[in-house]
Amino acid sequence: MSKISCLIIESDQEAIRHIDILGRTIGSVEVRWKTNTLDTGIAIIKKHLPEMAIVGMGKNPDASIDAIAALSRDFPALFLLALSDKAESDLILRAMRAGAHDFLCKPVKEIDLRAAAEKVYKLKAARLDKKPEGGRIVSVFSNKGGNGTTTIAVNLADALVRYHGKKVAVVDLVLSHGDVTMFFNVNPSYSIIDLARNSQKADYDFLHTLLVRHSSGVYILADPPMIEDAELISPTQVREVLGTLRSMFDYIVVDTPHQFDERTLTALEMSDNILLVSLLNLPSLRNTQKCLELFGRIGLRDERVRLVISRFLPNDEIPRDSIEGILNCPVFFSVPNDYPAVIASVNRGKLLYETFPTKEVTKSFRDLSNLLALSIVPQQTAKPIKRGLLEKIFPPGRRTK
Ligand SMILES: Nc1ncnc2c1ncn2[C@@H]1O[C@H](COP(=O)(O)OP(=O)(O)OP(=O)(O)O)[C@@H](O)[C@H]1O
Ligand SMILES: [Mg+2]
Numbered sequence: 001m002s003k004i005s006c007l008i009i010e011s012d013q014e015a016i017r018h019i020d021i022l023g024r025t026i027g028s029v030e031v032r033w034k035t036n037t038l039d040t041g042i043a044i045i046k047k048h049l050p051e052m053a054i055v056g057m058g059k060n061p062d063a064s065i066d067a068i069a070a071l072s073r074d075f076p077a078l079f080l081l082a083l084s085d086k087a088e089s090d091l092i093l094r095a096m097r098a099g100a101h102d103f104l105c106k107p108v109k110e111i112d113l114r115a116a117a118e119k120v121y122k123l124k125a126a127r128l129d130k131k132p133e134g135g136r137i138v139s140v141f142s143n144k145g146g147n148g149t150t151t152i153a154v155n156l157a158d159a160l161v162r163y164h165g166k167k168v169a170v171v172d173l174v175l176s177h178g179d180v181t182m183f184f185n186v187n188p189s190y191s192i193i194d195l196a197r198n199s200q201k202a203d204y205d206f207l208h209t210l211l212v213r214h215s216s217g218v219y220i221l222a223d224p225p226m227i228e229d230a231e232l233i234s235p236t237q238v239r240e241v242l243g244t245l246r247s248m249f250d251y252i253v254v255d256t257p258h259q260f261d262e263r264t265l266t267a268l269e270m271s272d273n274i275l276l277v278s279l280l281n282l283p284s285l286r287n288t289q290k291c292l293e294l295f296g297r298i299g300l301r302d303e304r305v306r307l308v309i310s311r312f313l314p315n316d317e318i319p320r321d322s323i324e325g326i327l328n329c330p331v332f333f334s335v336p337n338d339y340p341a342v343i344a345s346v347n348r349g350k351l352l353y354e355t356f357p358t359k360e361v362t363k364s365f366r367d368l369s370n371l372l373a374l375s376i377v378p379q380q381t382a383k384p385i386k387r388g389l390l391e392k393i394f395p396p397g398r399r400t401k
């Protein structure tokens with residue numbers, strides 16, 4: 001059995017050394033990363049995907065409980081252990097309620113670390129035993145143009161293939177003026193119209209020929225060749241197309257239009273994750289706020305919605321922390337600002353990895369793909385959108401069937 005990779009976030013060096021030795025003794029836990037700050041811990045999780053994290057409760061248990069809650073929320077697949085020198089029932093209860101899977105008391109006993117390792121193995125086995133549920137749909141959405149949704153969709157898809165070996169399709173749902181085929185520099189023979197017309201056919205090989213494969217391994221379902229063809233696709237067909245792709249791919253990344261039409265809402269409703277893209281400036285944040293409010297009204301504001309800041313500059317006038325307060329939504333990820341690299345890649349018809357593999361902006365897509373892989377949201381647990389409100393937004397006369 002492979003060893004469980006473990007991160008320890010703790011300032012007590014003696015405790016770290018002790019767990020390290022215990023891990024070697026029992027042979028199943030390998031302490032690979034040690035840090036005493038949560039920020040560094042999060043950076044390590046994003047980059048290396050540990051299977052287990054031990055979080056020290058330290059002198060400020062409240063901050064540690066918050067940290068456990070944040071880690072449990074953002075990394076549901078991570079096995080979390082709280083570590084304290086006091087086994088007070090109140091503290092244990094709070095840590096478990098915040099999302100810790102177990103509680104360790106210093107000095108950690110061999111039997112307790114062994115029991116934790118057993119739990120991780122059981123969880124891993126349970127995940128492997130689960131029947132394949134079909135692929136995950138990740139929609140990249142912004143209710144404002146030019147925020148970087150297409151850049152994120154295509155480079156994230158590439159990272160999911162490159163670093164996770166997943167089978168990935170990108171769907172261009174910007175039906176009247178999509179950019180995805182241009183970003184990948186591919187010439188498709190077919191488009192979403194052909195898949196919409198044939199999605200009832202069960203012939204897997206035939207359906208595959210309707211997508212074009214890029215050299216990176218990403219498959220692309222193109223937007224219609226002519227602007228006026230966009231109207232030929234109905235919301236029902238969007239549902240059928242995405243449903244069909246779910247059975248063919250591990251991940252379906254959808255580049256979405258910026259309007260709330262029914263086709264877009266259908267895709268968002270079917271998504272396992274919605275990456276809501278915003279910039280760190282007031283007009284963009286205002287729009288994002290309105291969007292989150294609408295998501296709330298139609299029943300779409302839940303843990304699937306993840307806020308992504310695009311073109312992020314560390315010294316921006318509006319600090320990242322204040323955004324979370326204004327929007328009442330945690331920032332899931334920030335893509336660094338690097339206009340020269342991004343535009344040069346697009347103009348050359350290349351992905352960021354193909355042109356600038358070592359740039360920070362390129363590496364950020366590896367981190368984003370890691371984060372997504374860790375933040376598994378149970379499929380289809382979300383309720384359907386409140387259609388009644390939709391009818392008010394799109395009166396039946398204006399709707400395409
Ligand atoms: N991380 C980044 N750093 C700097 N510039 C970026 C970044 N991401 C995207 N851009 C630039 O922002 C502009 C918009 O990017 P992109 O086309 O990806 O956004 P979009 O939301 O899909 O736009 P549209 O509304 O046209 O569909 C482009 O000029 C692109 O080069
Ligand atoms: Mg776009």
